[in-house]
Amino acid sequence: MDKVTRFFWFCSGAHIDTLKKYPIEHNKYVGIGATIFFTALFAALSGGYAMYFVFNGDAYAVVFALLFGLLWGTAIFNMDRYIVSSIDKEGTTMQQVIQASPRILLAIMIGIVISRPLELKIFDKEIRQKLKTAYLKGQHSKIDTLQKTYNEKYTAELANTVALKQEKDSLEKDINRSRTQLNEEVFGEKNSQTSGVVGYGTYAKQKQTVLQEKQDRLKLVTDKAEKMDQYLSKRKDFEGVNDVKMFSQKQLDSLASVAGFADRNWALGQLTYNENGTRDLDTYLAISFIGYLFILFECLPVFVKLMSPKGPYDVAIAKTQEANVYYADKDKQRDMSVIDGIYDEHLDEDIKRRRRTLANRGDNDRDKHRYD
Template identity: 35%
Template sequence: MEKIRAFFWYCSGADTETLKKCPTDSNKYVGIGATIFFTGIFAALAAAYAFYTVFDNAWAATGLGLLWGVMIFNLDRYIVSGMRKRNRGFQELKIALPRILLAVMISVVIAKPLELKIFEKEINGELALMEQEAFARQKEVISDQFVAQKAALQAEIAVLKEEINQKAAKRDELARIAQQEADGTGGTGKRNPGPIYQIKKADAEQMEAELNELRANNNRLITQKEQMLATLAADEQQKISDLKLAAMDGPAARLEALDRLSQQSTAIWYANLFVLLLFIVVETSPIIVKLISQKGPYDYELEKKEYQHEASFYEDRAALHDEIKKKSEAMAEREKNFVEERLNIKLDQT
């Protein structure tokens, strides 16, 4: 039990020798150290899962996850150990604010991979839907490449067919006029297949010949263009068949899937928020505890040690200053004596 307590003291960043003299503060720093330790564990687990989705290798993910957890543990320990209790509320809050902001940022980094793991089943379903959507977009892009060519060929076929229809309509009209001339219901109004009828019949036969020629030529062109359409359709189908369903399993895709799920489901949005808030509370709690707690025996002992070091520093500096001053005075005295000796020599010489 003593070893566990000492370990959590170390995790809290406290000076263990000083803390042993202050048993009333022991539990507070055990709690702070345990929070920092378990935050590092959660960070390692979250990072290991995140790295596994990237490298798909358990050993690499474990090693990098442990490295990340140790880094977060050391950073949290440094953040908390750097705070000092001075019973100066506003100044302590100003000092703690950057640390709180940093802790919040760390919370977001730790929470996000764990959120991905918590909602893994829902995310996998959304990823399958995203894969289908991406596949449909790829098919649409391929189809768009053939739209213009297919539309042009279909328009040309429609023009050729319309030419045949228009020629057939003219043929039918001339045949009708000739028939009316023959039965007396039109034209001259006489029922007599005379010269006028023969002329109109010849016009109708001429139009029939032109229609047959046009139909033969246009049908040949229509067949060619329909074959071109069939070739384009086959090329399009081949390109679509060559498409493969892109696997979406990376961290970016999972984050996008979680974001989509949060927008679609209020329950998932709130659950996502509460997980994040939980980690923010856990990450910032050691700082908040040190900020709102009263100054205890450990803080006084620590302040006394720091004051002793500070006083020793000033004493050493004062002693060094006196020593330098004495050396300067001695040097000045020697310089003065030297000058006087030189003057005396010159006076004796004169």
């Protein structure tokens, strides 16, 4: 537990040697450090998952995802650690908020970025179904567009084919009717179309001639229709109409599985709308609150530091910084005096006296803290 505690102290950006002197502050900085660590962990998972989709299908997709996730998580961790440790608790609440406001705005942007890949994973099943529906609609639209272009381009040929087929159907009906009349004439059946004389006579020969002419015409029309169908079929192949077919269920599953980040992100956005274009409030709120949760989680390191009260560790750090600035200024003055050839012994005495005063004040603060 001591190693875990020291690790979280390191994550919080605290000065460990100073923090050890104030046990009452230990748990607070463990909490701050844990918040920073887990925020970076979620950022690493989210970034790695997003990069996995970018390189989905590549043999090294997992390697790229791990490397980018580690890099992204480390960047977020370093930034959180620096911002939290740099918030000055000596200032007023408003000054601290103003100091942290750039980090809060950046946290909102980062929260949106890291939440999106995890939202894609949470709603993976619904996204796949939405993608399948979209792919089917897209394929329908593509087929309709190709067919419309083909019909417009070959309007005359298609009209000629329709006319030939209509003439063929008409001739087939006339031939059947003429054949029936010929048989009635040969067998001597009396009606308005026959003579009633049995045998293959003059009227029968006339009907046979008419029947033969219709059969010849039918053969000619049939040949033309077949040639036109063959021509149009070749033109369909050339125009690509025959190549585009509807997706099978297996193909749809495969397409949804290999869909890229952009397609899945689009599908997630479409989940918030019904088929009629109205807003699906339940899904919209579910997706939105997940995003808000990650934004809040990303802002937590700053909020935790802002909400934590000023403690003895903050006072000690402020005094240490004040002393370092004072010593740096005095050392600079002494160095300048040496360079100028003038050495002021009283300056050394002033520095030593100042150090003793600050040391005694620090001891008194620690004694007071232990008494409290």
